[in-house]
Amino acid sequence: MDIRTTFARARRGFRDDLRLHVVAVASLVVAFLCLGAALLGVENLARVAERWTQSQHMTVYLGTDASESDIAQLRLVLDSLTEVAEVEYINSARARAQFAEQTEMGADVGSLPAEAFPASLELALHASANRTRITKIGERIKSFNAVEDVETYQDWFGQLGSLLDAGRKAVGILALLVAVCVVAVIGNTIRLAVANRRQEIEVLKLCGATDRFVRTPFIVEGILQGLTASVLSLVLLGISYLSLRGQVEDTVVTLTGMQVVFLGPLTVLGVVCGGGLVGALGSALSLRRYLSV
């Protein structure tokens, strides 16, 4: 079959059932927009999580009675650990100053007791350090006399991790729902298109068209619907991203230390190709049921 003819016939189909196709694409855009937004959220969350795991750290709070030599000995031990990249001593005064700076409490910090700001060793860990190892190190360090408490932040990472997992699952389910929705909408559109074109299908058959010839433009229409809807929704998402970014950027940067980014090229490609594929599937399923050529 001539490829130009196929597209000409699909175009003819779009022309003849224009309203039908516009309504279908519009509702699919909404579905893809939801998916795109969810993907955007999860991709950014994943970036934050990745960055934080790469900049893992641990805080070793020292007791008020810790002597200089205790601290020196502790530092020696810590330096010998392969997981530890860097050790920084922060005394009580600096802790108070840092807190005042971060919270903008200013002079009021002076009213808080000294115990609120224990001296600490801030450990920067190598990205390769895994969670169980970090927990183990934390426990070991805790047994030192000079050490009051150890914060490994592992709970927090655990929470972030499970949040990310939940987000990924949600996106997976959403993607599935969107796929089902696309199959249903396109399937329905093609069913109506088949009904509308009963007459021309009869003509085609009488002129010696094979089943494949009759079906092809419907499949092309399904694919084009899926592609159009996914591309349109990504364009809309991109526009909203660009216009909203300025407003939320500051907040997000302070919260996460990172900027919001748009969907990566692979995700974009995936959404568009997925749209086309699911469109073809919806059309094919519908033809199997409703086109008895």
Next chain:
Amino acid sequence: MARVNLDGSGAGFRRTDSHVRGLGRSNPNQPAEKPLLVMEDVYKYFRRDVPTLRNVALEVKRGEFVFVTGPSGAGKSTLLQLIYRKHTVDSGRILFLGRDVARLTERSIPFLRRNLGIVFQDFKVVPHWTVYENVAVSMEILGSPVRVVRSRVAETLERVGLAGRGNERTERLSGGEQQRVAIARAIATEPALLLADEPTGNLDPALAIDILTLFEEIHDAGTTVIFATHDHALLQTSPHRLIVIDEGRLIEASQGLRAWSARMHSLSA
């Protein structure tokens, strides 16, 4: 009935059979060749007890023009429908281009139809398509490249008297013009056999003569035509071979029968 191909390949009519240009043209210099269409002892039952067609035998040679007539309900449409495999014979054989139409598999039917041009009483054009699209469709089915389709459609529209009207919406055309579009669609692929089932049935008498004339021109250019009609006026204007279907039987009309049928017509008119 078992649907087995004569050659057992499962293919039946394939591209290679068809559309050698001029396949349907007769060559007067050649000795008598095999008939294009042969029906042997064909029976078709729509009801158990009474066959719609019985013991039908017919031979159509390349380049012939055959009228098929008979009262309403006689089975004219059925006869044609058996040829283009809308229906299948209950017994007997229909050989077209040397193959048994009755034994074609479903998959081969499109390839049979590509060798036929079919014109109907109700035109069967797609009303919201343009004239061009309606004519081009039969060639698009063959997979002809767009360039070829364009030039051939223009040529064909000229043949049927619709030159330059390709861009008009078909539903805006008059009945006679729509039938010309349908005829153009049927002949654009230069089929071996042109079947017409009451093509003038929906047209007024003057237009009917015009359309018949058009079929005769197409026939003169070499196409074999089977033309079913119960319009006696048409039968009388043209001295073509005439076949009458009566109570399911096919009768080759002699001159006497022709005169008889004319007299019946004048009595009833």
